[in-house]
Amino acid sequence: MPTIGFLFFSGPYQSESPETTIELAKAALEKGVGVKIFCYMDAVNCVKTGQKKVPGVTNIEEQFRELITKGAEVRLCTLCMLVRGTKDFIEGAKRSGTPDIADIVEESDRVLVIF
Amino acid sequence: MEGKRMPKKIVVILRKPPHGSLFPAEGLRVAVAVSASETKVVSVGDSTYAFLKEADMTLYKHHMDFLKEAEIPVVVDKDSLEERGLAEGNLVEGVTIKKHSEILNIIAEADATLTF
Secondary structure (H helix, E strand, O other), rough: OOEEEEHHHHHOOOOHHHHHHHHHHHHHHHHEEEEEEOOOHHHHHHOOOOOOOOOOOHHHHHHHHHHHOOOOOEEEEEHHHHHHHHEEEEOOOEEEEHHHHHHHOOOOOOEEEEO | OOOOOOOOOEEEEEOOOOOOOOOHHHHHHHHOOOOOOEEEEEHHHHHHHEEOOOOOOOOHHHHHHHHOOOOOOOEHHHHHHHHHHOOOEEEEOOEEEEEEHHHHHHHOOEEEEEOO
16 A cells, blocks of 8 residues: 655644644545554644543544544654653554664655655 | 565655754664664755764764764765855865755655655
């Protein structure tokens, strides 16, 4: 299966980068392309649980849950979580480390970096 | 092993300054992490300040030492240096200075580019 990897840096609710990543990932999944996302630095906060639902604002937690349900692989930088105190995160996302970036690069046909 | 893919060529591109951002340190951390592949580090723009002799390398000195030990090249863009009034003599040992066109070739030959 063709696979696209994402090295994703942006935290939620400051720019539209999470929405861009989510929409690209959804489009890939709908076309039968595998998706592997590495959440790096502030991006680990995109999968925190308990994000408040605000009308008119994309709930990033829900969107990441949907991506995982649809088959996306979401890996989180553990050190980035530790320094941010990010403890509770959505089911299906996996704690990992920078060596996983090497795996994602090797396993993906293309890698996108999104800030 | 049958069916195993060839290791990819990876370029880690550093763009952001070492002051006011953690990106050069994180980029070098990732360069270490992917160093089992054919990896090169390229420094352009304000990231070139990360390799000044006077730079505080507390966060990434150990990564630099590893990259040197592993013979992973760290290449600094000559144009970026000159735009900032800097020259080879301002930089730490172990980094290589290359022209913009050579940097472009390194990027063009890569299978994956990871920007920081």
